[in-house]
Amino acid sequence: MAYGRWPKYVPVAQRRAKATKALQKLEKKGLKVEPVAVSGNKIARTFWGQAWCDHLEKFSDYENRLPRGRTYVRNGSVCHLTISKGRIEAIVSGSELYNIKIDIAPLPAKKWKKVRDQCAGKIGSMLELLQGRLSNNVMTIVTDQKSGLFPQPSEITLACNCPDWAETCKHIAAVLYGVGARLDQQPELLFLLRNVDHEALIASELEVTSTTSGRGKGRRLATPNLSDVFGIDIDEPLKPAHQKTGRKKVTSSTKSVKKEIKKTVKKETVAKVKVKTEKKPFTPTAVAVRRLRKLFNMNTSQFAKLLGVTPQTVNNWENGSGKLQLRPHSQKALTHAAKLTPAQAMRRVNKP
DSSP states (O other), X not given: OOBTTBOOOOOHHHXXXXXXXXXXXXXXXXXXXXXXXXXXXXXXXXXXXXXXXXXXXXXXXXXXXXXXXXXXXXXXXXXXXXXXXXEEEEEEESSSEEEEEEEEOOOOHHHHHHHHHHHTTOOOOHHHHHTTOOOHHHHHHHHOTTTSSSOOGGGEEXXXXXXXXXXXXXXXXXHHXXXXXXXXXXXXXXXXXXXXXXXXXXXXXXXXXXXXXXXXXXXXXXXXXXXXXXXXXXXXXXXXXXXXXXXXXXXXXXXXXXXXXXXXXXXXXXXXXXXXXXXXXXXXXXXXXXXXXXXXXXXXXHHHHHHTSOHHHHHHHHTOOSBOOOXXXXXXXXXXXXXXXXXXXXXXXXXX
């Protein structure tokens, strides 16, 4: 019996049993339940998970309300939590099952560009980024309270269907902490939530390298001397083809030049044909990804290292269905990997 408008207290064990039955019904209807599991007193243990929690706790909007959710997330009351572009959806077990929706505004383009510019050339690899193995300078940039990757309170819209009048109820607080725990496992979800591509931070590194090395620019011959180009000696310069000077004596050097030119043209033609045949990209399906990994005789961690993604990402791909929607970097990595032999792939993984 409820006291006023508040429901009576229900023990945690009884709530869990009730929630389990309700979730089983939802699973039968097609919901893929993704609970938040926290072991020990520490909710988040990695760089990205801790940074998320620390960021929210700095704001007065949440500092008094967030502690109410810690117990809930620790005792497994966050039964389901998903993160998508600009939205967090969750189910929390209380006296009833409560539905939570949290909308997060996209990271402003100017702020994202500033982060990219400041991080350019300072992140070694995708693995370092997602594992949080960053320099102190980069950590300061991405976690800055005002100009970093995490949302401001004004960019967060909260909604829970529980009877609590407070905007940040204990169920929402539990979900916000649950996001930190989820980022421990899948840090790339933070970038998805803010609607930015984390691979662009690595692309900034490549752009800096390309600019400094001069790649991509039109190239000219450093010398017009064909002797230098082909590495042979030419006794006499070749006469222009349009001049008619009677029968021309063909020297051995001229024959050598023509032979080298034919070889060069042939190589270029073969290269063009090869490029055309290699333009067909790898079709990213769950079955194709799994087959490629097994072809290389690799476990999930080895295959993830080869592609520059996390093992959890590989698991998500392989557990998917139909054609996968991949980011350009992942599509490119899979397409390139599909051209390797098992021996070549394994050498790349074992390369120090």
